Amino acid sequence: MPAPVGAPVKAVASGSVIRVQRHGVGGLEMLIQHQGFIGVYSHLGLIAPVIAEGRRVVSGGEKIATVGRSGLTYGPHLYFGMIVDGRSVDPSPYLHIAPCGTSPQGAFERELRPGRILLAKSNGSP
Numbered sequence: 001m002p003a004p005v006g007a008p009v010k011a012v013a014s015g016s017v018i019r020v021q022r023h024g025v026g027g028l029e030m031l032i033q034h035q036g037f038i039g040v041y042s043h044l045g046l047i048a049p050v051i052a053e054g055r056r057v058v059s060g061g062e063k064i065a066t067v068g069r070s071g072l073t074y075g076p077h078l079y080f081g082m083i084v085d086g087r088s089v090d091p092s093p094y095l096h097i098a099p100c101g102t103s104p105q106g107a108f109e110r111e112l113r114p115g116r117i118l119l120a121k122s123n124g125s126p
Contacts, residue, residue, distance in 0.1 A: 005076040009041055009065040011058045012080070012095075020047055026079065027071020030064060037089075040081035044068050 015034035026042035045068025082091040092099040
């Protein structure tokens with residue numbers, strides 16, 4: 001999800017921090033055990049001070065980090081992944097957005113530029 005460097009990254013739900021790590025192409029990332037899934041937040045810039053200091057429980061909507069450009073990236077953005085029953089799943093249905101690359105024609109811009117994304121309106125028009 002394109003976003004400017006320094007933008008807040010918030011937990012999608014309450015949960016427990018599994019770990020903060022540097023992970024190859026994902027750069028600085030945080031894994032959080034939410035109810036029913038693990039959230040993977042990647043390409044982070046800075047970790048929230050309370051988590052860096054050891055706090056391991058987060059609330060939904062709580063700032064956990066900032067957007068960065070760590071890892072392999074062509075521009076600032078947040079990668080959010082979900083692991084359910086040990087398998088990666090597409091988080092778009094849970095976030096109520098169209099899946100990347102499968103949206104109806106015109107629902108998304110043809111080319112996403114860093115920091116700009118257009119979501120489809122409920123009637124399917126841009």
